[in-house]
Amino acid sequence: MLQRIISRSSFLTTTSPSRLLSPVRATARLLTTPTCPRYAAQPIQQYQQQQEQHSQPRPHSCQGDMGSKGHVEPPKTGWKGAIPSQKGGSEEGYILKPPYYWHSDDFEAKYKSSCWCGRVKFEFHGDPITAKHCHCNQCQVLHGAPFQYAAVFHKTSVRLSHQTDPTNLNFFSTHRKEDGHDVPCKIACSHCHSPLLDEGRNMVMAYPSTFNFKDGQIPASFASKGHIFYSEAIVEFDDGVPSKCGRKTA
Ligand SMILES: [Zn+2]
Ligand SMILES: [Zn+2]
Numbered sequence: 014m015l016q017r018i019i020s021r022s023s024f025l026t027t028t029s030p031s032r033l034l035s036p037v038r039a040t041a042r043l044l045t046t047p048t049c050p051r052y053a054a055q056p057i058q059q060y061q062q063q064q065e066q067h068s069q070p071r072p073h074s075c076q077g078d079m080g081s082k083g084h085v086e087p088p089k090t091g092w093k094g095a096i097p098s099q100k101g102g103s104e105e106g107y108i109l110k111p112p113y114y115w116h117s118d119d120f121e122a123k124y125k126s127s128c129w130c131g132r133v134k135f136e137f138h139g140d141p142i143t144a145k146h147c148h149c150n151q152c153q154v155l156h157g158a159p160f161q162y163a164a165v166f167h168k169t170s171v172r173l174s175h176q177t178d179p180t181n182l183n184f185f186s187t188h189r190k191e192d193g194h195d196v197p198c199k200i201a202c203s204h205c206h207s208p209l210l211d212e213g214r215n216m217v218m219a220y221p222s223t224f225n226f227k228d229g230q231i232p233a234s235f236a237s238k239g240h241i242f243y244s245e246a247i248v249e250f251d252d253g254v255p256s257k258c259g260r261k262t263a
Contacts, residue, residue: 087167090138091117096168098196099214107194112171112210112217114179120172126223128202128209132181134174135209137219140234141166144221146250149242151187155199156208159248163211163218164235171210171217 090111097110108114112135122136141164152161173179183203186195200210211218221235240246243256 085142085167087169088139089119090169091119092169096215098194098212101196101214103194103196108179108182111169112166112173112212113182114173114175114177116172116175122172125174125225126209126219127225128205128207128223130202130205130207132177132204133202133207133209134177135219136172136174137166138170139166140232141219142216143238144235146237146240146254147242148240148244148246148248150245152242153245153247155187160246162221162237164221166217166219168212168215168217171219 092111092115094110097107098104104110120136120138123139124137125134126137127134144162144164147161147163148159149161153159155161173182181203183201183206184192184194185199185201186193187197187199189195197211197213199208200212201208207223208220209223210220221231224231224235226232237252237254240250240254240256242258244258
């Protein structure tokens with residue numbers, strides 16, 4: 014069943030199921046069939062209302078309790094200024110600041126990610142602060158997948174590879190529902206449209222399925238610390254990882 018689920022999710026196309034769930038071995042099963050009888054049994058008007066409610070932008074309010082223990086000092090990557098776009102929105106010259114096209118001799122690229130067509134590559138200094146699975150409907154729709162699996166980095170621990178032309182980036186504002194750099198926003202390749210990052214005010218969420226791990230195995234530091242918005246899950250995990258904002262049945 015897991016194989017069926019994985020094979021249906023577009024964002025997992027470059028990653029085998031064993032890699033994705035490593036190092037936390039997990040089993041998962043579909044909570045609904047692909048035709049989703051939970052909705053099919055309801056009048057179409059009610060279904061449309063639910064979709065409209067789900068599509069409303071909202072904060073991931075339970076993220077603050079997903080495994081990160083309070084404030085974590087960013088590593089010294091050489092960025093001297095304030096965190097770019099920390100108050101939200103956008104600021105002048107953002108493309109030449111973290112997490113985009115900037116340079117520092119103190120930045121050591123431990124990990125690299127790439128979109129499907131290879132035009133956009135990001136680099137990451139050090140290990141993620143935490144990682145999580147988000148089961149909210151917004152992530153399901155935006156990723157075309159049953160859940161979002163993301164690793165969280167300080168914004169100043171991320172930069173665009175210097176082989177990447179920044180004009181290949183596409184920015185999408187979920188709260189305005191239109192293109193444009195407006196933090197918090199989503200970043201994808203403008204050619205193959207692979208989702209690559211979510212830029213928040215202080216942090217960046219990156220998707221491990223886009224990383225080129227050296228030995229083909231996901232490092233322990235990328236292990237999920239929690240399932241959030243689990244009440245909206247369409248696949249059920251029995252992996253021993255706690256859930257937030259919803260049920261978790263074994
Ligand atoms: Zn691409
Ligand atoms: Zn989500």
